[in-house]
Amino acid sequence: MSILKQAKTAGIIAILAVLAGCAGQVNESAQTSSKVESAEDRAAREARQAEFLAKQEAAKTAEQLRNSAMAADTLFFFDFDKSDLKQDALDDLDAHAKYLAADRSAKVRLEGHADERGTRAYNLALGERRANAVARYLVIQGVNRSQIESVSYGEERPLSLSRDENGWSRNRRVELIYQ
């Protein structure tokens, strides 16, 4: 091996040693001076923070949606032999729909009912139509069909026992029940 060659080899070794030293130093400075942050780290931290805030915000919105759903009416009334939703039911149904659309784990049971007038098996079918009218509205508003279960009790479970329009109008209903 020539001297030159030896010197070259030594230089390379020295350079490698310096580089290795530098690397050690960089590591050291990262460990000791946590107050000084690189641009990438800052970006990552901010991203994490933003994500956390967004989640918190979303949770707050879901919570708000949940609260307004819980505050909304759960009884929806119908006219005799009819299964069309009434205009005044829509705000409350929207509140339920928004919450159910925001929280896919939430589930509801819709119970359709009729008043005692008319025959029982027909009223069972009518109760189902009413529950389906509510279910359809919720689905249009973005609720998943799998979040909804519906059943008809016909005229078998009246809320009111008064035999007049007051009582009957209370009994022609769909009850929305969170599961």
Place this chain on the structure above:
Amino acid sequence: MRLFIWLVMAFMLAMPARAELVIEITRGVENPIKIAVVPFRVKSAGAFDVDLARLIESNLERSGQFVRVRRDTMLSLPGPEDQIFYRDWRAIDSEYTVVGSLERDTDGLLVRFGLHDVYGERVLFAERIPGSSDSLRDIGHYISDRIYEALTGLKGIFSTRLLYVSAERRSEKDQTFKLILSDADGGRPQTIFQSSEPILSPAWSPDGSRVAYMSFRGKRAGIYVQTLATGEVQKVSDFPGLNSAPSFSPDGRKLVLTLSRDGNPELYVANLRTGQLDRMTNHFAIDTEASWSPDGRSILFTSSRGGKPQLYMMNVSDKTVKRVTFDGDYNSNGAFTPNGESIVFVHRTNERFHIARMNLKTREIRILTETDLDESPSVAPNGTMLIYATSDEERGLLGLVSMDGRVRVRLPSVSESVREPAWSPFFN
């Protein structure tokens, strides 16, 4: 699961329901047959828990075609072996007189009875009926049927049975529903199925051995067929949505029922042996409350396809449909009379719901009841009367009405609210 249901059934079959129906006649025919039923003479030691003479006179009177001669006006109380002094019975205006006796013997008991024609001054028939000690009510119904048939020419319905649903309500979501089987006079009520969820639409098989009904298992509605003798239960359907309003085909092999598994209430025919389903209707309106005609060729049902509930008739072989009712804006829950010539149904007039009958040939409609919220008409197998559900201020009641509307009998229950009556076929 099946064994469990079976055990529950076996337990409940042994449990008599508390409330018996009490008969109360509100109206009768103009010239009923006057009949004296002399208290049956007891010829052995010990008392019997059934007053046969009372049971027979109540049965006959409930038909509206008879009126009893009061016991306290009778001048003598002869037994079946005694001589009958017809003049004594003419004196108290009795057209026919029934005498009888009962005694315990080694085989159980023996009942003798005779029917006398007071004006003809002769015995129309006399019979000896052996029975077991718990068959006294059956014997009383049998004697009632014999007398009724001899004097009216029509087969009696006193040995037939009734199914109905009772409901006891503590609150909207806390109720007890019972399916009850009783004698035609409301006697011997037995709970054959019980649930905290509604029971609806009980229907008899044509031979009277099985009953179909809608009930819930858990929160899911289903159609079940129960064999009365064993309590065994067969599930016919429990699809998502409606499973309701079953009616047997005249051969007992099929059920027509309502399912909404395709999104909308439609009629289907279920083969009870194979479980195969045949869809009968296809309309976005409600189709339900199907009832098979006695000849098996037609199915009468309720549909809202015209905007309001009306009755329609389907030809079973080609599924073509014709509208049957045009009077009024609510006609539903139809059933055929046993000869298939007329239908009975719920008809709304002046905002009130009554039972009506329509002759299918003449299309003439006769309103049979006067109370409100009358529903679920079910015709007796001899075609003379129907049973229906009505209600007073507080609860559901059952009523009987003759097919001409002239005779009305109420069957108020003692405590529970009752509804959904179904009259059995003849058992013999």
